[in-house]
Amino acid sequence: MPGIRVQHPMARNVRYTIVEPHIPYGRPFDCPPPAAGGCGSTHLFKTHHLNIDGEGAVIVSTGVFDRIKRRLVLDGFVVTNEVAAPPTIVIGPGAPTWGDIPIVRSPSSTEPI
Amino acid sequence: MARALYTSFRNGILGSHATRVDIDADTIKAALTDHGVDTPNVSTDDFYDDISAGTVGSLSPALASKTIGVVAAGVFDAANVTFTAVSGASVESFSILKDTGVGTTSDLIAYWDDATGLPVTPNGGDITITWNASGILQI
Numbered sequence: 001m002p003g004i005r006v007q008h009p010m011a012r013n014v015r016y017t018i019v020e021p022h023i024p025y026g027r028p029f030d031c032p033p034p035a036a037g038g039c040g041s042t043h044l045f046k047t048h049h050l051n052i053d054g055e056g057a058v059i060v061s062t063g064v065f066d067r068i069k070r071r072l073v074l075d076g077f078v079v080t081n082e083v084a085a086p087p088t089i090v091i092g093p094g095a096p097t098w099g100d101i102p103i104v105r106s107p108s109s110t111e112p113i
Numbered sequence: 114m115a116r117a118l119y120t121s122f123r124n125g126i127l128g129s130h131a132t133r134v135d136i137d138a139d140t141i142k143a144a145l146t147d148h149g150v151d152t153p154n155v156s157t158d159d160f161y162d163d164i165s166a167g168t169v170g171s172l173s174p175a176l177a178s179k180t181i182g183v184v185a186a187g188v189f190d191a192a193n194v195t196f197t198a199v200s201g202a203s204v205e206s207f208s209i210l211k212d213t214g215v216g217t218t219s220d221l222i223a224y225w226d227d228a229t230g231l232p233v234t235p236n237g238g239d240i241t242i243t244w245n246a247s248g249i250l251q252i
Contacts, residue, residue, distance in 0.1 A: 001200040003237030026152030029205055029226070037230040046149035048203045048234050061200040061235040063169075086238030091207075091230025092193070093116075094243040098229070 003059040003086035006077040011052050014104045015039055018071050020046040021112045037091070039103045045111055051101075059086045074108040116228070118250065119208075119221040121159035126252065130159070134220050136189050137181055139211040141222070143173040143194055143242055145233075148205040155224050162216030164208065169201035169235065172212060173242070188248035195242075199235040206231065207242060209249070223250050 008016070017039055023046035031038035031047070039049060048068055050058045057080065065072075090096070124130045144164065146153055151167030158164055176191035184190045206226035213219045225231070233240060 001198040001237040020149065023149040025148050029148055029152075029232075032227045032229075032231055036227065038232055046147075046203075047232070049232055050234055059236040059238075061237040063201040064203060064234055067202060083237070086236040088195070088239040088241055089230065089233055089236060090241045090243055091228055091233050092242040093225065093228045093245040094193075095229040 001061065003061055003083040004065040005057050005059045005080045005083050006065075006072055007080045008052055008056045008058075009076045010056070011104055012056050013054050014052050014102045016050040016052050016058070016104045016106065017041075018048045018050065018068050018075070018106045019043075019109045019111050020048070020067065021109065034101050034103055035097050035099060037098055043111065047111075059083050068109075071106060071109040075106050116223070116225045117155045118223050119155045119158060122220060122222045125220065130220075132218060132220055134211045134222060136211075136222075137179060140213075141176045141179065141191070141209055142212040143176070143196075143207055143209050145169040145196060145199070145201075145204040145240065146206045146208065147202045149202065153206060153208060153221075153224055155221075158221055160217050161210050161212070161219035161221060164221065165216050169204050170196055170199045175212070176209070184248040185251065187252040189250050189252075190244065190248040193241055193243045196240045198237060199240045200237050201235060203232055203234040204240075
């Protein structure tokens with residue numbers, strides 16, 4: 001499946017969270033710490049975590065893109081290109097940790113109060 | 114919740130569940146789950162149909178190179194497993210299960226929501242689960 005590469009104007013080397021406030025979790029989700037892959041928060045609503053690289057880009061699946069594209073636009077992301085063969089993502093208990101990475105929360109799509 | 118064995122699997126080891134899992138002989142697969150659709154409950158969910166609504170993409174291929182008691186006593190291990198071209202929503206957890214091809218008879222085995230890389234936002238490419246060198250689970 002192709003992926004969609006989007007680019008943020010300023011964010012670099014951060015994990016960027018975007019919340020879908022109309023989708024509550026069945027129970028609160030205790031997000032793993034940043035070094036493990038999450039953001040260390042407890043989420044009550046569906047939250048996407050985008051690992052933005054040093055050039056401000058991140059590749060998302062078409063499924064994710066379709067769900068959050070309006071929020072991406074509101075936050076200043078622009079679509080740069082379609083990626084025919086996105087790189088493999090490695091997860092799991094034996095996967096290498098990320099190291100510390102700053103967390104940036106979308107100003108336009110945060111958890112409802 | 115972090116990581117846990119499903120209660121029904123634990124009880125099944127002792128024979129108090131309707132079906133039993135033979136990890137050696139049965140087809141064991143993994144499932145990625147979108148908690149925005151279904152949040153697995155290790156205490157009450159017993160078969161795959163309880164969490165299948167939240168599955169992102171398809172089940173993984175069958176776990177290969179399975180071993181029991183080789184890595185250490187009571188340890189189940191297998192080769193890393195790869196989901197191909199995942200295009201769905203972001204994933205908060207994954208589980209392993211016995212796949213019979215029928216959700217209502219596919220026993221849930223174990224659950225992780227704190228493994229490295231979770232939650233993961235698919236990029237349309239493959240997602241590989243890398244198991245710990247000390248094995249997947251231990252009884």
